[in-house]
Amino acid sequence: MQHLLSGMDRARLALEAGQRVPSGALSPSVSSSWHRCRETGLDPRARPRGEIIPFVEVGHRREALATLRQLALAEMQLLHSQIAGSNFVIALGDGEGVVLDTISDHQFADSEAGRSIVPGSVWRERERGTNALGLAVMERQPVAVYGREHYFACHGHLSCMAAPILDAEGNVLGLLDASCTNEARQQHTHALVRMAASQIENGLIYQQRSESFIFAFHPRVEYLDTLSAGLIAVSREGAVHSLNRPGTALLAGLPVDRGAHFDDLFEAGFGSAMDGLLNGGVVRIRDRAGSGVFMVCRQIGRAGLGRIETMQKTAAKITVVERTSRPDFVCDDPVLRGALEEVADATSLRLPVLVTGETGTGKDRMARHVHAASGRSGEFVAVNCGALPESLFIAELFGHERGAFTGARGEGAPGLARQAHKGTLFLDEVADIPLAAQTALLRFLDTQEVRAVGGQKSTKLDIQIVSATNRDLEEMVAQRLFRSDLLYRLNTFTIRLPSLSARTDFPQIVRHVVERLAPGTAVTDEAVRRLGARSWPGNMRELEAVLQRSLLRRKMPFLDETAFELIRAPAAADTCEACRGHAVNEPRCSSIRLAYRAADQNIALTARRLGLSRTTVYKHVQ
The missing domain is CATH 3.40.50.300 (P-loop containing nucleotide triphosphate hydrolases)
Incomplete structure (x- = not known):
């Protein structure tokens, strides 16, 4: 029977029996991770230690990474729209593997796995075993851990794809992860996660190098506006400040370390290259390895936020797949x-x-x-x-x-x-x-x-x-x-129609309303949970009013749980005795009584203003 087992079956049996794992059954990175976990003393048959740090500390970590979070949540919202309905959670982690924010399909959020991937949860390898977030921190490269490649057997039904996010200095600043309750190899989603991480990294270069010249380059001119293009940030004297990952790959073998100069990388002198670049044109130059590249100037020592927004819009135009649905409102309940x-x-x-x-x-x-x-x-x-x-x-x-x-x-x-x-x-x-x-x-x-x-x-x-x-x-x-x-x-x-508080599709409703009011605005899972704790006697009208106020008062281009701290639930309604305590009739009765007082207790005038019969008004104000 042993010869009928797959390589993964043999690997799992060996791991859980404490035996040597067969070579070739796993990728080198997963194999190394299993070895480290075993050396740490983790039992693959046990449940991992699910450390969650206090939410106050999560807030401090968010503040320290405010720029990253702003860029990442916009990309997470776009990524969510691309894979919505696939039972995924999209998570943003910091460089230590601590989750800061999540955006998920509500089915995943309600699952056991979804309840473990929440803000404050720590996904370092030494506590959680082999997982994509922890492995991406160590590898500094995009990784995927599918099904039983996870060290702990209880994670065998998950597929996780994570990519590190490098800052303008080349350090791991954060992590982007997409996880689903499916053992299948989600190659398409893995590619989308890598693209989103690259988009964030480029945004960080524009944001953190706002004083620098930024040039895009690629061997093919039609790729200059894609994520395949290299980005290089240089000072006015030609010193290289930053180089993104595609740029590093395109200049492989050349001295791209910190402290390099433009002239160390490209044959054309910095001054002569600038003459063509600053005229707004595309120039063709050779790197020091002899390869020809096209180059264009994307920033002239200015704040990069406007350019970031332009890039995000361009990316959205390229990658978003328009989907139409009937009806034009959420009805997943x-x-x-x-x-x-x-x-x-x-x-x-x-x-x-x-x-x-x-x-x-x-x-x-x-x-x-x-x-x-x-x-x-x-x-x-x-x-x-x-x-x-x-x-x-x-x-x-x-x-x-x-x-x-x-x-x-x-x-x-x-x-x-x-x-x-x-x-x-x-x-x-x-x-x-x-x-x-x-x-x-x-x-x-x-x-x-x-x-x-x-x-x-x-x-x-x-x-x-x-x-x-x-x-x-x-x-x-x-x-x-x-x-x-x-x-x-x-x-x-x-x-x-169920009341809003009874709807099982409440998260989708929140995101649908926000998208209609402010297209492209990200809404975190914690924000949805905070809203879901309210009773919503006014149902959809009340929800829309709360979201409108939160969008008006927000300080960042996304909605998290802090957006609703200043918005309190409405006070008890002023209603007649017959309607008091009746969730269906209270809101209407209260509005009629308010209009009645505004009309100096004139029933006929109140009826005209509200478009109601005088009998209806009288019934509520007597």
Whole structure:
């Protein structure tokens, strides 16, 4: 049987039995790491020591690496968009293997592995065994550790890819890592991590060498704007201050150590090369090994931040794959996703759709998705049923003839239902439809025919009906405030929107809203956790308001947990006794009472300003 085992199987058996690991079964770097771990006395069958440093110290480390963190989080956000949905975590570590920030898919964040890769967790080899973060520190090169190549058996289901980030001096300043719960060799992701680390390193050169000339060079002119190009930072006298890794590789064998001069590396004298470079052109020169390269000036002794931003935008244009999805909002919650899978079938049968949920859960957005899923060519016509006066509800909905009643428009009106022909009629706040009008609406739902007030002729329409409410219609039926037969016609197909605090896809919602408000802004996992601890009585509206305020007040081009320290949860709402303690009704009741006081307790004026009926206002302020 032994000869049927794979090389990895034999290596693991030997490791866990304390025997000599067969040569050739592992890469040299992993083999050396296993040997060091065994010499340290680590038991591969045990669980590693999961050291996590205090969060106060994490804050100090972040402050010391503020420039790195600013550049890295932007690249992590881009990397997350490229591999989103692959059950990954992207981590930024410092040069000692301490994790500073993470951005992850929420499935990974909720896993056992995700709970171990958090800010403050230490991934040095001597505690965690063979792993990509710890190995990248020691190797000073990008590394990948796949599955059972990890020293500890409990990490055998992980694949980790890490790349060190060198500063302008060539020292390991930080680490970029992508890990997933998959033993497969993620070559594509490994390449993306290396590219992101290179982008950060180039950004550090521009940032830390803002006083220097920076030239890009490459043997092929079309590669000058890619990550393959060498970057060299030189003083006004020609002394070499920094050289990125591609530049070091292109000048292999030449004296590229600190203290070198431009003339030590290139045949053209520094002065003559500068004449062509400062004119904005591309010059062709030879290095001291005789190889020809093209060179262009990228910075003339100025602050590099603007250039960094330009580079990031260029990288985004090159690497980001545009993806479209339907619907245009997050719906990864299993309850919600299950309902959405049936929307197209429901609309193909012209079933009325009822959307229920607390205030601010996104009923209007869902209604628009139902319209889009139906594929109808007509308009989406929204009707706020609570804003239409009871006496005019039927006339506004079905239209009226000229002079049909006192106050009627001189030319008459076709009605909102006719505008929705071949499209969708959205009855928002359907619970506020007056009882007298409910009968007319029921008749329309049965026949799909409308007759204008004062008219004699009926018109057949083709309309998809969508209604929405935040109230309990069955309870209203029991109280004889809503017709039972109308409810049974409206709720043929019901979509119940969970409250924001009950959504399992909360992290994706946060990142989706931030991307819409401030495209490209990174949001760390700790920021998402801080937000997830709130109750969110106002649901999506409250979340969006909090994120807008945090984006306005932020001091860095990303959002971490500190962005929300000054934003407190709202105080208890001022509500009527009937709504107090009711998460669905409290926000609406509070806004009505606030408007009522602003209108000097004038019910009619409050109703006009809010677009509600006077009965609705009175119910909340009595």
